[in-house]
Amino acid sequence: MGTTFYIILKGRVGVIINLPKPGKNELEPTEVAQLSAGESFGELSLMETMMKPRAATIRCKEDSHFAVLDKKPYQEILGLAEKKKLDLQIDFLHGLDVFRDVGWTRHAIKPIILLFKHQKFPLGHVVYNEGEQSDLIMVIRTGEVKFTKKLAINPRAAESIIVNEKSEVVSQENKPIVKVVEVDRLQAEHLTIITIFS
Amino acid sequence: MGPNEFFGDDEAFLGIPRQSTATVVSAEAEIWTINKRVIKFSYKGI
Numbered sequence: 001m002g003t004t005f006y007i008i009l010k011g012r013v014g015v016i017i018n019l020p021k022p023g024k025n026e027l028e029p030t031e032v033a034q035l036s037a038g039e040s041f042g043e044l045s046l047m048e049t050m051m052k053p054r055a056a057t058i059r060c061k062e063d064s065h066f067a068v069l070d071k072k073p074y075q076e077i078l079g080l081a082e083k084k085k086l087d088l089q090i091d092f093l094h095g096l097d098v099f100r101d102v103g104w105t106r107h108a109i110k111p112i113i114l115l116f117k118h119q120k121f122p123l124g125h126v127v128y129n130e131g132e133q134s135d136l137i138m139v140i141r142t143g144e145v146k147f148t149k150k151l152a153i154n155p156r157a158a159e160s161i162i163v164n165e166k167s168e169v170v171s172q173e174n175k176p177i178v179k180v181v182e183v184d185r186l187q188a189e190h191l192t193i194i195t196i197f198s
Numbered sequence: 199m200g201p202n203e204f205f206g207d208d209e210a211f212l213g214i215p216r217q218s219t220a221t222v223v224s225a226e227a228e229i230w231t232i233n234k235r236v237i238k239f240s241y242k243g244i
Contacts, residue, residue, distance in 0.1 A: 019235050032233040096202055112237075116230040127220040127229060128206065134216065135234045137207045143227025144200045147218040183218055184199075 005042045005074040011064025012036050015115060016057040033117050034061065043082050044114060046071050055111045089113050092141060149183045210234040 013035050018027040035041060035058075044055055069077065093099055093109045093116075118141075121127065128134060130149060199205060209216050211234055 032236050098204055115236050116232045118230050120226055120228050121222045123222055123225050125222045128216050130216050130219045132216045135210050136231050137210050137234050139204045139230045140201050141228040141230055142201055143224035145220050146223045147220055149218040
């Protein structure tokens with residue numbers, strides 16, 4: 001049961017929940033997120049009037065220091081502000097087609113809020129690179145992201161491939177020519193096919 | 199691609215490498231990230 005709210009002053013923790021083993025019905029503890037200094041956890045079970053079990057296990061990844069608030073002072077000092085913040089986060093996720101269209105309720109979304117990692121990135125930051133393998137899914141809350149793809153194009157075929165005006169030749173020393181092109185998600189798959197057959 | 203849009207989900211669910219490079223093009227972007235297994239698990243309602 002949760003009676004305490006934690007703010008990480010130093011260190012890093014892993015958020016662990018029980019998930020099915022791939023291809024099996026058996027559950028296994030799985031780390032689904034990491035939290036660092038400045039981030040907090042434990043608030044979900046403190047926002048309810050009834051005692052609620054913890055939704056996740058938190059394990060230190062390194063020596064960590066925490067500021068700790070018990071339920072009563074938490075509710076007096078942070079409770080209202082944190083509840084408003086949580087409501088806004090639930091509103092955001094509940095408004096997304098992917099959740100709303102398949103019938104997720106606000107109640108169902110609430111426990112997974114903690115499992116989203118919230119990050120702010122500056123202009124030019126690379127969120128991920130082509131070729132990386134990852135289990136992570138992203139959603140944009142504010143700002144914009146563009147997608148680029150490296151294409152190896154047969155020089156003779158290059159003229160016949162219309163990409164877009166934002167294409168940029170990055171290397172002409174080695175054949176085939178390598179271009180970085182801005183794509184949308186459907187184009188990313190389509191242009192892979194062009195690369196294979198050019 | 200802008201606010202309220204998901205990305206990286208196709209590759210994550212298919213278990214294939216990222217098909218493109220994703221770069222922030224606004225002054226700042228707030229991006230939320232979640233592991234695909236959480237979504238799959240939660241969606242099943244287990």
